[in-house]
Amino acid sequence: MPDQLPTDVVPSDSVTAQPEHMQCMEVWGGNTAVEKWFEMPGLATWVYSRPHGASLGGGDVYYLSSCASGRITRILLADVSGHGEKVSQVAVSLRELMRDHVNIVRQSRFIEAVNREFTDADHTGRFATAIVGTYFAPRRSYELCNAGHPPPMVYRADTATWSLLEAERPPRAEKPSNFPLGIDAGSEYLQQTVQLNPGDAVLSYSDALIESRRADGELLMPAGLLSIVRSIPMERPERFVPQLIDAIGDLAAGNLTGDDTTVIMCQAMRSRPTFKNNLIAPFRLLRKVVDNTKLADFSPSASPAD
Numbered sequence: 001m002p003d004q005l006p007t008d009v010v011p012s013d014s015v016t017a018q019p020e021h022m023q024c025m026e027v028w029g030g031n032t033a034v035e036k037w038f039e040m041p042g043l044a045t046w047v048y049s050r051p052h053g054a055s056l057g058g059g060d061v062y063y064l065s066s067c068a069s070g071r072i073t074r075i076l077l078a079d080v081s082g083h084g085e086k087v088s089q090v091a092v093s094l095r096e097l098m099r100d101h102v103n104i105v106r107q108s109r110f111i112e113a114v115n116r117e118f119t120d121a122d123h124t125g126r127f128a129t130a131i132v133g134t135y136f137a138p139r140r141s142y143e144l145c146n147a148g149h150p151p152p153m154v155y156r157a158d159t160a161t162w163s164l165l166e167a168e169r170p171p172r173a174e175k176p177s178n179f180p181l182g183i184d185a186g187s188e189y190l191q192q193t194v195q196l197n198p199g200d201a202v203l204s205y206s207d208a209l210i211e212s213r214r215a216d217g218e219l220l221m222p223a224g225l226l227s228i229v230r231s232i233p234m235e236r237p238e239r240f241v242p243q244l245i246d247a248i249g250d251l252a253a254g255n256l257t258g259d260d261t262t263v264i265m266c267q268a269m270r271s272r273p274t275f276k277n278n279l280i281a282p283f284r285l286l287r288k289v290v291d292n293t294k295l296a297d298f299s300p301s302a303s304p305a306d
Contacts, residue, residue, distance in 0.1 A: 019037040027065040034047060034049050042268065043267070047064070047264050050261045058088060058260035059079060060077070061077070062077055062264060063075070063076040063099075064076075073134070073135045075135065077204045078131075079260070093121065097118055098114060111147060112188065115147070119181070119185040128182055129181070129207070133266065141193050142194045142196050143194075146189075151164045154202055155201040161230070164226055198268055204263070206260060209248060209256070225248075229244065
């Protein structure tokens with residue numbers, strides 16, 4: 001029998017769950033079962049994840065962080081190859097790498113730094129596909145890097161339509177580009193910018209969704225998943241991800257049960273960071289530095305003052 005799910009997992013038919021408000025300079029993520037709804041300045045985000053089988057932790061990693069002023073939100077979904085406890089351990093190490101490099105502002109530099117360290121580490125041949133997104137609330141711009149991951153989807157509220165966002169490739173690449181993490185330490189990652197209006201959304205997902213099967217037994221693939229996504233109404237976005245999971249599960253027996261499953265949907269909101277948040281951001285950073293310094297001073301491994 002599967003282990004009991006964490007208490008913060010919301011039933012798929014729930015319509016009463018309220019969003020959590022992510023605070024400035026907050027970092028959240030993991031690789032365990034979860035279903036949460038966050039609101040940050042200018043962005044609402046829904047995260048759904050289920051590890052494979054009865055595992056408490058899986059190979060899918062989800063990650064959210066907010067900057068000091070709340071203007072910048074970073075969103076990441078990574079999928080480590082394989083299953084089992086060893087893969088879960090690799091996923092945890094990848095999450096820690098993301099946390100270590102979260103303050104790198106330019107997104108392509110962030111993912112390149114994570115890739116170098118992940119490739120150099122001994123993970124017994126494991127690799128990870130990933131989608132990294134950075135949302136800049138004042139301009140409502142969503143920057144994306146794709147490391148060999150299934151293409152995300154973009155929703156346009158003015159036309160009520162979804163479309164695939166394929167990773168861009170340079171006409172003449174001097175170095176390998178957009179490889180999964182852990183394959184080539186020198187891989188470059190191209191950055192795409194998607195302009196979002198209020199109500200627009202970006203949907204990222206792990207390959208369990210596109211490797212699910214239709215009623216006729218054929219794999220969904222991105223085109224089949226897009227067809228299902230287009231059939232789900234967006235009038236109540238808090239219900240969108242649960243309805244998507246239910247729709248895929250109803251297509252064929254075994255769907256979404258043979259692999260880790262993770263979905264992240266981000267929707268642009270009309271709200272923007274307040275003047276107060278911008279004003280006190282430097283003081284938040286200073287307090288963070290002071291707090292970290294105090295922790296270092298009282299650490300058992302810290303050297304005594306001269």
